[in-house]
Every structure is written in C-alpha cells, then in structure tokens.
Amino acid sequence: MRALVGAAVFGGALLVTLGLTAPHLARASPALLVSTLAGCVAVAALAAQPWLTRRRVPAHVRLGGVVAVLVAVHVLALVVESPDDALYSMSPDGPTRARMALFATVLLAVVTLLGLLRRRLRWSAPTWRFVHGSLAGLVVVLGVGHAVLIQGALDGWGTPVLLALGGLGVVGVVVRLVMVLRTGDAMPHDRGRVRPAGERPG
C-alpha cells in the first residue's frame, strides 16, 4: 500500500518536472503555470486517494480537501488567464476535453460533499462507500482523460505518466468497490453500522 502511494507521489513529481521544463510553459503567465502545476499535483493525489481508504482514513480525508482546493485553484487560474476561453470551455459548446473536465469538477464537488455530510446522511456504510467510491472513480477517469487530451505542457512523456497515474487510481477504486460489494467492508470506525462478513445478526 505504502509503495503504491509512493508511486503516486513519484508520478506527481514527474508531472511537475515535465510541466516546469516544457517549452509550452517557457513564456507562460504565472496564472497558467499555477493552473498547470495544481492540475499535476491533483492528478497524483487522486491516484493515491483510494489506496488510503483502508488504513489511512484521516490522511484520505485531508488529501480529499487538498484535491478540492487544487482543482478550485486550477479552474480559477484558468479564468484569470483567459476569461473568454475559460467560460467557453465550461459552456455546453466547449470541446469534449473541457466537457470531461466540467463533469469531473462537478462530480468532485459531489464526492467532497458526500464526505463532509457522511454522518448526516445516515446511509449504511457500504452504500455510502459505494456511491462515494464510484463517483470518485468517475472523477479519476474524466479528470485524467481530460488531461491526456489536452495539448500543451504534458505532451510526450507526460501522457504515459498521466495514464499510469490514472490507472493506479482506477485500480484502487475498483479494488475498494469490490471489497465493499463482497463483504460490506467493515472498518473499526464504522461503529456498528456494518457487520463484518460472516457475523450473524444478533
């Protein structure tokens, strides 16, 4: 588990290095630079997130907040860079890659809200985990897919690194969802909301 999180951190460092050395950003404005780097770190954090859900829940929660902030910075910096292009990209007439980013951003907001409202929702732990996890999986697919389709700073070696990080995140989500569907995936902090597999109702 620790090795997989380490791989995500390494991938994020690679993306940041590739972005900083890319000719595309050589004369870029500070806003575009900030936006690109925030996106790079967010992708790496998303790849690590599912691998933290089993034994590092506090870290998962904190990193989830960091991802939400990074994506907000990414979008706001693009609006500062070019309001016309940013609003066009977020409109129904925007390119496919921008539509993917828009869906990913909205779903990320929903996933974050689900995390914040977990106690109030009073869903069973497996139900909450399935909804939260499957929507988070969509965020990874759409977010990384959008980054792969973008031409610019992460062309060339950036594409396989992005795909590897996306694959790491998706595999993590699938592994976790399978555990939830098979066993209910009881954890110590569930406080009796999930019966461990094999335990009879008393």
Next chain:
Amino acid sequence: MVAVALLVAVIAAALWRSDESGTGARNVGVEAAAPAAGPAAPQAPLAVPGVPGATCPPTVTNPGGRNNYRENAPLDVPLGRGLVITGVVRDTGCRPLPGVPVQVWLQTALGSERENRTTVLTGPDGRYRVASDPAVAQFGEPNVHVAHDPEDGPWASVWQRHVVDPDATLAVVDLTLVPAS
C-alpha cells in the same frame, strides 16, 4: 448501483454528442509546404465563381469565435513566419469581395491571442492572407480566429474559431458574408 450506471450512461452520451474541438469548430490546417512570407499566396479556386444563380451559404459566427477579440487590430502587421492563414471572402452569390477587412488573431510561442493580431484587406480576388508564427495550444489545442468585424460596413460582422494541428503550415478559413441590415 442503477443510479450510478445511469449517471455513467448520461455522461457517456453527453461526451459522445460533443464536438471534439468545440461546437462548429473544425480543423482547417494543412500540413503542406506553404510560403511563409512574400506576396505569392496559395490560390485555391473559388467554389462556383461567377456562375449565375449560384449560392454560397452564409458563414455563421461559431461559439468561441469572439474569444479574446479586440477591436481595431493594427493594419497588415506581420505576425511571423511558419503558418499562413488565408481564405476567400465572398457574398452569398459566391462572388469574391475585394477590399474587405478581415482580422486574424491566434496564440503563438511569442504572443497571446490578445496581442498577436492584425487586420488585412482582401485582394481583387477576394483573398486575404496573414503570415504568422505557428499556432500553439491555447486551452488545449492550437486555434485561429478569423473575423470580419467592422460595425458600420456594408457587410454583417462574423467571427470564426477553428483549430489547426501544431505542425500545420497553412490554415484556410473562407467567409461568406451577408449584407448588413
């Protein structure tokens, strides 16, 4: 689980129905050797020049066409070399329109869309031509903007945004104008 599957289907359908480069934008680039400077512009034949009764569909402003537009671009300023943006301006009778102002703007390695712009006039054959440095990706894809933008001319304004490949040397954007009402 059904709700999540439904959501995935809705997102997939929305992506499937979207235009890859944005609504109404098409790849107008050509990766052919084109002269980067000088008066010898590539001369594409007009579709149906001078044919009585011929009609050309009017060009419609596409979404994103006005992105980063600014009025009063400097007249006939060279924007570099490596990419030629050209096209023919016609009326709906397919007749070429000489002396019509056309503004072109695009992002290159040296300038943003807000800085890298010029207005040129069409020649006797209705053709305009702008030499520029190659377009670089702006919000994920290299794109060029072409507009007929005077507010008080005889022809209605129109704005276009299209995309090119990074190694394109020629971009062709024709305009068919309708009289200003």
